[in-house]
Amino acid sequence: MFASRTDWSLTPNRLSKAIEERRRAGLPILDLTESNPTRCAFSFEAEKVLGSLADPRSLTYEPDPKGLLRARQAVAEYYAERGVQVPPERIFLTASTSEAYSFLFRLLVNPGEAVLAPRPSYPLFEFLAGLNDLELLPYSIAYHDGWQFDVQAIAEILRHPPSRVRAIVVVHPNNPTGSFVSREELRLLAACCREHGLALIADEVFADYAFEADARRVVSHADVQDALTFTLSGLSKISALPQMKLAWVAVSGPPELVQPALARLEIIADTYLSVSAPVAHALPAMLETRHSVQPQILERVRSNLAWLDTELSPEVPVTRLRVEGGWYAVLRLPAIESDEDWAVKLLAEDGIFVHPGHFYDFGAEGHLVVSLLPTTEIFRKGISKVLARVRRAG
Numbered sequence: 373m374f375a376s377r378t379d380w381s382l383t384p385n386r387l388s389k390a391i392e393e394r395r396r397a398g399l400p401i402l403d404l405t406e407s408n409p410t411r412c413a414f415s416f417e418a419e420k421v422l423g424s425l426a427d428p429r430s431l432t433y434e435p436d437p438k439g440l441l442r443a444r445q446a447v448a449e450y451y452a453e454r455g456v457q458v459p460p461e462r463i464f465l466t467a468s469t470s471e472a473y474s475f476l477f478r479l480l481v482n483p484g485e486a487v488l489a490p491r492p493s494y495p496l497f498e499f500l501a502g503l504n505d506l507e508l509l510p511y512s513i514a515y516h517d518g519w520q521f522d523v524q525a526i527a528e529i530l531r532h533p534p535s536r537v538r539a540i541v542v543v544h545p546n547n548p549t550g551s552f553v554s555r556e557e558l559r560l561l562a563a564c565c566r567e568h569g570l571a572l573i574a575d576e577v578f579a580d581y582a583f584e585a586d587a588r589r590v591v592s593h594a595d596v597q598d599a600l601t602f603t604l605s606g607l608s609k610i611s612a613l614p615q616m617k618l619a620w621v622a623v624s625g626p627p628e629l630v631q632p633a634l635a636r637l638e639i640i641a642d643t644y645l646s647v648s649a650p651v652a653h654a655l656p657a658m659l660e661t662r663h664s665v666q667p668q669i670l671e672r673v674r675s676n677l678a679w680l681d682t683e684l685s686p687e688v689p690v691t692r693l694r695v696e697g698g699w700y701a702v703l704r705l706p707a708i709e710s711d712e713d714w715a716v717k718l719l720a721e722d723g724i725f726v727h728p729g730h731f732y733d734f735g736a737e738g739h740l741v742v743s744l745l746p747t748t749e750i751f752r753k754g755i756s757k758v759l760a761r762v763r764r765a766g
């Protein structure tokens with residue numbers, strides 16, 4: 373009856389069973405995985421956000437496959453503020469970056485072909501790939517006092533014929549490692565893309581959340597000119613408004629590739645026309661609210677991180693991996709138990725919910741991932757219990 377691409381294992385894993393049991397027993401859970409910004413006690417400009425949805429122009433339906441021009445201009449202004457020029461004609465609005473990924477996979481990849489994506493990274497890639505009948509081939513990001521990916525290893529994968537790879541995904545900064553792509557890495561990646569006729573897909577949803585400036589870093593991929601490049605971002609992280617469902621793709625690269633890409637993408641987007649008029653009209657105002665919410669988020673993330681560091685003494689066998697930006701921290705702890713065992717015990721016995729590293733496909737045991745968004749009170753209580761458990765176990 374059902375397509376094999378939906379043959380997911382629907383059996384709950386040990387962690388989801390433990391959550392279910394705790395909830396059923398009415399026991400509290402301190403959620404250190406919370407990354408929904410609308411649930412983390414930030415103050416949003418409610419009047420501006422809600423008021424922007426009441427634009428009378430929304431009463432008229434003016435379908436445009438790329439999305440409302442005024443909204444695309446606001447996106448172009450967002451990039452211009454970073455010194456990156458993206459003409460509105462090269463921007464497509466979508467309902468989410470997930471939808472943008474699907475559009476791009478339909479544009480670039482035939483069934484059975486593959487896309488290279490970082491590992492560890494965002495767990496949804498596996499589903500987005502499966503739903504679009506393509507294979508996800510991981511390239512590893514390794515930790516040596518900071519995260520780096522090995523462009524030579526990517527080149528090696530591509531050299532093995534017959535390479536079915538059609539695109540390379542970079543996440544800038546990556547979730548959950550918080551590592552950005554450097555200018556040098558981009559130079560090598562773009563050369564790989566050119567040599568093998570691949571597209572580059574750059575996910576920049578967390579790009580505004582860098583902890584410190586670093587001139588070696590790529591500012592944005594949206595003005596890459598030497599490889600066909602699709603840069604993704606949206607309101608869900610920039611303005612911490614995931615519920616508004618508005619994201620975009622910016623297209624750049626050699627004109628002889630950009631023009632056919634725009635023409636084909638336009639037909640894909642025209643088939644769905646998925647962005648609603650009220651949200652498209654509201655985009656300029658909603659983007660502006662980033663100026664009030666981003667400082668709050670950065671302050672929270674920095675202060676949780678700083679506090680975490682004060683708790684990590686040589687007596688506790690836990691370290692925090694270096695992170696350059698984003699909303700997460702990765703803890704390394706003794707691999708005397710599997711990540712899943714740590715996470716299940718923390719939940720069942722201490723009421724603390726953390727993500728085991730395998731959720732993000734870390735290559736080795738001994739990693740837990742925590743969100744830095746929870747209020748300092750929840751974060752401190754939760755982390756104290758994590759550290760107490762590891763101390764007892766050690």
Ligand SMILES: Cc1ncc(COP(=O)(O)O)c(C=O)c1O
Nearest residue numbers: 468469470494547577606608619
């Ligand atoms: C790397 C990355 N890309 C995209 C998204 C989701 O963005 P959207 O809500 O626009 O689909 C997330 C959400 O956590 C993410 O971590």
